[in-house]
Structure formats: C-alpha cells, structure tokens
Amino acid sequence: MTAVESTPATPTGTSGTPVDLGRRGARERFTAGRTAKYAALLLFVVIVLVPVYVLLVTSFKGAGDANPARAWNLPQTWTTENWQTAWTTLSPAIWRSVQMVVPAAIISAVLGSLNGFVLSRWTFKGANLVFTLILFGMFIPYQAVMIPLTQLVLDIGFPGGIPTLILLHVVYGIPITTLIFRNYYMTVPHELVEAARVDGAGMLRTYWSVLLPISVPSFVVVLIWQFTNAWNDFLFAVFFSSSQNGPVTVALNNLANGALLQDYGVSMAGALLASLPTLLVYIILGKYFVGGLMSGSVKG
Incomplete structure (x- = not known):
C-alpha cells in the first residue's frame, strides 16, 4: 500500500478564497502599533498644550476672575483689556x-x-x-x-x-x-x-x-x-x-x-x-x- 500524504487545509474566507493568516496577523499588529503610537503622540500634545490653554484663557479674564483657583475655568466675562x-x-x-x-x-x-x-x-x-x-x-x-x-x-x-x-x-x-x-x-x-x-x-x-x-x-x-x-x-x-x-x-x-x-x-x-x-x-x-x-x- 502507498501512504497518502496529507496536506494541511488552507483556511478560506466566506467567498472561498484562501486567507493568509500570517499576513492578517502582521496587519493587526501593525494597526495596534500605529494606534499606540498615535495615542502616545496625542498624550504628548495634550501635555504641551495644557500650559498654552491656561495662558490663553487667563489672558482674557478680568482682574477678579484671573486667579490660581480658577486657572482651568473659562472666563466669566471675556475681555481684551489685558x-x-x-x-x-x-x-x-x-x-x-x-x-x-x-x-x-x-x-x-x-x-x-x-x-x-x-x-x-x-x-x-x-x-x-x-x-x-x-x-x-x-x-x-x-x-x-x-x-x-x-x-x-x-x-x-x-x-x-x-x-x-x-x-x-x-x-x-x-x-x-x-x-x-x-x-x-x-x-x-x-x-x-x-x-x-x-x-x-x-x-x-x-x-x-x-x-x-x-x-x-x-x-x-x-x-x-x-x-x-x-x-x-x-x-x-x-x-x-x-x-x-x-x-x-x-x-x-x-x-x-x-x-x-x-x-x-x-x-x-x-x-x-x-x-x-x-x-x-x-x-x-x-x-x-x-x-x-x-x-x-x-x-x-
């Protein structure tokens, strides 16, 4: 008797076309890495822009409104006198x-x-x-x-x-x-x-x-x-x-x-x-x- 060599089945999609699992895994890893990179960049941007936000909103506050206790708040009344x-x-x-x-x-x-x-x-x-x-x-x-x-x-x-x-x-x-x-x-x-x-x-x-x-x-x-x-x-x-x-x-x-x-x-x-x-x-x-x-x- 001759042994019949079995070949592993290739996964197919819903349309019957072969699916490359290795490529799909690499693509998923690439997407996850890119998402993490953009998330880190966004975090750095926020850290850099926080002082700019405080500078900007405080510059439009009146004398009684501009104080450390309300540094994060928007101006109660916007003014350009400063x-x-x-x-x-x-x-x-x-x-x-x-x-x-x-x-x-x-x-x-x-x-x-x-x-x-x-x-x-x-x-x-x-x-x-x-x-x-x-x-x-x-x-x-x-x-x-x-x-x-x-x-x-x-x-x-x-x-x-x-x-x-x-x-x-x-x-x-x-x-x-x-x-x-x-x-x-x-x-x-x-x-x-x-x-x-x-x-x-x-x-x-x-x-x-x-x-x-x-x-x-x-x-x-x-x-x-x-x-x-x-x-x-x-x-x-x-x-x-x-x-x-x-x-x-x-x-x-x-x-x-x-x-x-x-x-x-x-x-x-x-x-x-x-x-x-x-x-x-x-x-x-x-x-x-x-x-x-x-x-x-x-x-x-």
Whole structure:
C-alpha cells in the first residue's frame, strides 16, 4: 500500500478564497502599533498644550476672575483689556528686540558661513585646532564669564543696551553657526570647488558664485536658531540693558513683577505677545528648518 500524504487545509474566507493568516496577523499588529503610537503622540500634545490653554484663557479674564483657583475655568466675562495693557507696555521693547535679533542673526550667519567655508574647503595647517577652539565656545556657560564680560564691555566703552546685545549674540553665535555651515559645506562635491579653481576663481569668488547660492537651507537653519536664541535671551539682557533700553524679556519680567498685586491676566497676555514672533517664525519656516538640518547630516 502507498501512504497518502496529507496536506494541511488552507483556511478560506466566506467567498472561498484562501486567507493568509500570517499576513492578517502582521496587519493587526501593525494597526495596534500605529494606534499606540498615535495615542502616545496625542498624550504628548495634550501635555504641551495644557500650559498654552491656561495662558490663553487667563489672558482674557478680568482682574477678579484671573486667579490660581480658577486657572482651568473659562472666563466669566471675556475681555481684551489685558492684551491692550500688555501691548501698550511691551510694544517699545518688542521693537527693540526686533532691532537686536535681526542684525545679530544675519551677521552671525554670514560670519559662520565664511568660517565654515574656509574650514571645510580651504584648509590650512592647524585648521582642525582652530575649529576645535571655536567649538569650545559652545560649552562655556554664560554664567561663568558674565563678570569678566561685563568688565570688558565697560572697559572698551561699547554703547549699552541693544548695540552691546547685538555684539554679544554675534560673538556667542559664531560657534554654532560655524559648525552648521562647515558640516553642510563638507557635503558639497569636491569637484564643484575644483572646477571653480580651474576656471580661475579665487577663494572669495568661489564662495560667492558657487557655495553661497546653494547655502539657503543652512542659512534658514542658522537664522531661525539665532533669532530664537537672541529673542528669548534674558541673562545677557538683564546684565547689559535696562527696562528703558532692553529687549522684551526684560520688559516682560518688569511687567510680571512690577506690582504688589499680581495681575495674572496682563502677565499672561504679555507672555503670549512676547512669544508670538518666535512662534510665527517656526510656523512659517519650520519645514525649512528640518530640511536644512537634514541637508548637512549625510556626506555626499
């Protein structure tokens, strides 16, 4: 007698077509994993937006309604007086912050671009040491140099207020801008620079005509980074400026602590006004910021 080999039956659906149990299980696991991922992301979004909710609803509350006991409640009566008061108080300082962050971001971006180009494409003896020393500035806490820095600014007689803050943000922005541009220029094909040299272009002409036009992604990253750091800075601002000539962070601190009876509504409205420019920058240029960071992450 010959043994008849039995083959396992293939499960079929209601229509009689075979059903791949392995694929169905993988699909179910994928769906469960994706659901868990979105649930975690939703939880993080809620955690981040809770303070924003408190800020927003408190900024529309009246003086008697804005108190810690009713922080989670909606306003009993919606009012825009807090916003008007905050704007009247902070608008001069907001304009001074604009005067500070725009030139500071642009100048530090240009200097970082030049440094990155030289350190990546026109290397010289000791270039790596110079690059290391530049990066060393990123790891020195501001608090450690604040007293000698204050004395230095006083000794050179540099104008106080916004001019001093521009200088400080440019100097302290050079390490990170140099790092970003050097990493980006390292990804540019070497043949492109060599072709410019063969055509007779010198260092500055190569930078201006070849590398600068393709540096837009890195410039976007650096400008957003420097704009945000300079706008949100408080340590330099409180040391080298005052409420009369300082940026919005100093004015916001005075607004929040300037009265014996804390006006939470005005403080919250002022905080939202002070953070609005950086929020708009990230909303408008956020996708370019991520793309610019990724453009220099892999060497081509």
